[in-house]
Amino acid sequence: MAVVLTVLVLFLAGFLFTVHTVHFLWKIQDLLSELCVLFAFEQGRILENIGICTQVSFVRYMQGRKTLGADPKLLIKDLWFEKVPVRIYQPKAPSASQRRGVMFFHGGGWVFGSLGKICNRNSSRNVSVRHLKHVIYNSILLLYRLAPEHKYPAAYEDCLNATQHFLQHLERYGVDPARVTVCGDSAGGNLAAAVSQTLAGRADLPRLRAQILIYPGLQALDFNLPSYQQNQGVPLLFRERAAFYMLQYLNGNATKLEEVLEGSHIPIDIKLKYRKWVSPDNIPEEFKVRGYKPRVLLDCTTEVYETVKRFCEPNLCPLLAEDSVVHQLPESFILTCEYDVLRDDGLLYKKRLEDNGVRVTWYHLEDGFHGVINSFNSAWLSFPAGKRGLDNIVNFLRSL
Numbered sequence: 001m002a003v004v005l006t007v008l009v010l011f012l013a014g015f016l017f018t019v020h021t022v023h024f025l026w027k028i029q030d031l032l033s034e035l036c037v038l039f040a041f042e043q044g045r046i047l048e049n050i051g052i053c054t055q056v057s058f059v060r061y062m063q064g065r066k067t068l069g070a071d072p073k074l075l076i077k078d079l080w081f082e083k084v085p086v087r088i089y090q091p092k093a094p095s096a097s098q099r100r101g102v103m104f105f106h107g108g109g110w111v112f113g114s115l116g117k118i119c120n121r122n123s124s125r126n127v128s129v130r131h132l133k134h135v136i137y138n139s140i141l142l143l144y145r146l147a148p149e150h151k152y153p154a155a156y157e158d159c160l161n162a163t164q165h166f167l168q169h170l171e172r173y174g175v176d177p178a179r180v181t182v183c184g185d186s187a188g189g190n191l192a193a194a195v196s197q198t199l200a201g202r203a204d205l206p207r208l209r210a211q212i213l214i215y216p217g218l219q220a221l222d223f224n225l226p227s228y229q230q231n232q233g234v235p236l237l238f239r240e241r242a243a244f245y246m247l248q249y250l251n252g253n254a255t256k257l258e259e260v261l262e263g264s265h266i267p268i269d270i271k272l273k274y275r276k277w278v279s280p281d282n283i284p285e286e287f288k289v290r291g292y293k294p295r296v297l298l299d300c301t302t303e304v305y306e307t308v309k310r311f312c313e314p315n316l317c318p319l320l321a322e323d324s325v326v327h328q329l330p331e332s333f334i335l336t337c338e339y340d341v342l343r344d345d346g347l348l349y350k351k352r353l354e355d356n357g358v359r360v361t362w363y364h365l366e367d368g369f370h371g372v373i374n375s376f377n378s379a380w381l382s383f384p385a386g387k388r389g390l391d392n393i394v395n396f397l398r399s400l
């Protein structure tokens with residue numbers, strides 16, 4: 001009898017579990033199509049293992065599934081800036097004066113972001129871009145080439161090239177040369193920081209008014225900084241994924257992921273050289289109380305270093321730029337989230353900017369996680385922290 005009951009209970013539990021799981025899976029997939037995240041990634045991995053498609057193309061497919069209606073208040077144009085496809089959002093209402101201009105570099109680990117966000121003309125969504133564009137008037141969303149097919153520096157070069165083109169033709173778009181801002185979230189924050197650095201001090205182009213870095217990833221020397229340890233298993237960006245994406249961008253594959261995670265990918269002398277900028281010592285104590293253990297510096301083999309040595313290039317890891325570059329950077333807004341492996345990248349860059357006399361507006365979401373801004377007002381999930389973050393970004397833009 002007990003056996004029969006147990007079987008029955010197990011069967012029922014299994015049934016309920018399946019029903020809930022299926023329902024849940026759909027929700028997650030919904031979320032995924034907006035957020036480029038984990039679940040489909042795992043599914044993608046499974047599919048890849050059975051040889052159907054690669055992880056990356058599967059997640060891109062998932063993202064591309066969803067479409068929403070267009071926005072009647074906006075004029076949306078798809079154009080090319082040099083060789084880079086861009087989408088311009090302009091309010092239809094006429095303006096007496098020139099408008100602000102924002103170049104927006106989307107996130108997605110350098111590997112996602114094409115289909116769902118950009119390719120479908122009618123899929124203007126209630127994600128960060130959509131909210132930003134109402135306020136900032138003329139914003140340009142650009143479709144840079146993605147890894148793993150296009151390795152570093154392809155994405156960076158596209159962002160730079162398109163931004164230069166924009167700065168050279170502002171009058172065409174009714175944009176005020178004194179008010180052009182670059183903005184990006186996550187991998188896009190990395191690209192925005194790299195482009196700002198490259199354009200800093202360029203006399204032949206209008207100077208950028210500001211840079212907005214939303215939970216940016218800015219370094220690959222140390223994936224064991226406090227925030228990486230503390231949040232290693234926190235969705236939507238696991239520690240292992242952060243390193244995985246960096247490697248995809250760098251090399252088009254994740255070879256040497258173990259070494260990168262462990263910290264045995266960069267020789268000790270190089271680590272020491274950059275320790276003034278990339279070190280837990282530069283993270284304020286209050287951020288270290290939650291489960292952080294200092295680690296000994298590991299050395300690495302020449303073979304490993306050979307595969308990842310371009311991590312030391314500031315165009316890939318902007319945290320490593322020289323002071324002479326950093327001190328020329330425009331006013332900056334940095335958003336960090338407490339529950340985000342990339343938190344300390346943001347904190348370290350904030351310190352570098354401030355040490356070089358650059359004005360920084362820092363907004364820290366105590367209850368935020370990686371991706372929280374993008375999820376604001378998404379189809380089925382919306383976090384108060386996301387709204388607060390977005391409101392602060394918008395206020396900053398209004399102040400420019």
Ligand SMILES: *[C@@H]1O[C@H](CO)[C@@H](O)[C@H](O)[C@H]1NC(C)=O
Pocket residue numbers: 070121122
């Ligand atoms: C986009 O929307 C417009 C009207 O809102 C419609 O006429 C057009 O066919 C749509 N295009 C696509 C590609 O769905």
Ligand SMILES: *[C@@H]1O[C@H](CO)[C@@H](O)[C@H](O)[C@H]1NC(C)=O
Pocket residue numbers: 126377378379
């Ligand atoms: C999109 O955002 C606007 C402004 O916050 C809101 O009024 C609208 O209901 C949202 N639409 C959807 C489909 O979430």
Ligand SMILES: *[C@@H]1O[C@H](CO)[C@@H](O)[C@H](O)[C@H]1NC(C)=O
Pocket residue numbers: 082083160161164165168
């Ligand atoms: C963009 O890149 C191309 C080469 O790929 C170059 O010829 C062109 O001058 C660049 N444009 C700008 C504005 O930098």
Ligand SMILES: *[C@@H]1O[C@H](CO)[C@@H](O)[C@H](O)[C@H]1NC(C)=O
Pocket residue numbers: 251252253254255307
């Ligand atoms: C990974 O990328 C590196 C650098 O592009 C290359 O040398 C290596 O052969 C690749 N490894 C695999 C397994 O594809």
